[in-house]
Amino acid sequence: MAYRETEKMRQRKAQARQRIIDCTFECVAEGGFRSARITRIAGLAGVATGTIYRHFESREDLFAEVFRLATQREVNKVAEALTTTGNATIRLEAALRQFAERALRGPMMAWSLIAEPVDPKVEEERLAYRKAYADLFEQAILEGIDEGCIPDQNARQSSTCLVGAIAESLVGPLSPTQSGQASRNLKDNNDLLVGTIIRFCMQGLTGTRR
Structure with missing residues (x-):
């Protein structure tokens, strides 16, 4: 049987994506894009760095x-x-x-x-x-x-x-x-x-x- 993503999983993914965006915004507001490092964003968002790349193809795309x-x-x-x-x-x-x-x-x-x-x-x-x-x-x-x-x-x-x-x-x-x-x-x-x-x-x- 093919895997079907549940609504709960979709909500979790959307919430994780929003946390990543919010934390990136916070980093930029504090020190510009140059200070918004992926490892720091991941730590603030409470996700692994790999999770960021599941939501955004690259650092450029996130920024x-x-x-x-x-x-x-x-x-x-x-x-x-x-x-x-x-x-x-x-x-x-x-x-x-x-x-x-x-x-x-x-x-x-x-x-x-x-x-x-x-x-x-x-x-x-x-x-x-x-x-x-x-x-x-x-x-x-x-x-x-x-x-x-x-x-x-x-x-x-x-x-x-x-x-x-x-x-x-x-x-x-x-x-x-x-x-x-x-x-x-x-x-x-x-x-x-x-x-x-x-x-x-x-x-x-x-x-x-x-």
């Missing part, structure tokens, strides 16, 4: 999955901010603020998502993540053009510029080599940093000083 889930969470938060009441410029400012403030509250995870050197499969997810932001910003810019609060322009190109500007402006403050010092010296100045980023982005988008 790509964790990256995908983490970035979708951030994209969802920006999408939520874009539903703020007000015209498109107000909504875009809210979304940019959401992006920057969440990054500064979780600098290691944000660094890992934005700039940490990663394997090719994870880099593919990073490109998809940046495109997801650009798609959201493009729609808001098009709405702003229709509303008359944003000058007519190539919305796709402008949205890509917004993603690049905000990500690049956060690389320094989020870098593990600087964020520790920054957290000691500039903790009270995050509002200033976020304000500067938003002002730069919105002035570039609207052509007016804010």
Whole structure:
């Protein structure tokens, strides 16, 4: 008789897979992808290292999955901010603020998502993540053009510029080599940093000083 997996076994496998993902996320949030070693993940999850490879073909596949889930969470938060009441410029400012403030509250995870050197499969997810932001910003810019609060322009190109500007402006403050010092010296100045980023982005988008 052929073996048939029971519902209980399927649930156990799903639970083990979720523990592996959760523990990998925890490792990345603490020290980036470079610190997320398979042996450590297995220990935290309470499974053998071989169990990880029964759920994920490779370390790369595990990291790509964790990256995908983490970035979708951030994209969802920006999408939520874009539903703020007000015209498109107000909504875009809210979304940019959401992006920057969440990054500064979780600098290691944000660094890992934005700039940490990663394997090719994870880099593919990073490109998809940046495109997801650009798609959201493009729609808001098009709405702003229709509303008359944003000058007519190539919305796709402008949205890509917004993603690049905000990500690049956060690389320094989020870098593990600087964020520790920054957290000691500039903790009270995050509002200033976020304000500067938003002002730069919105002035570039609207052509007016804010």
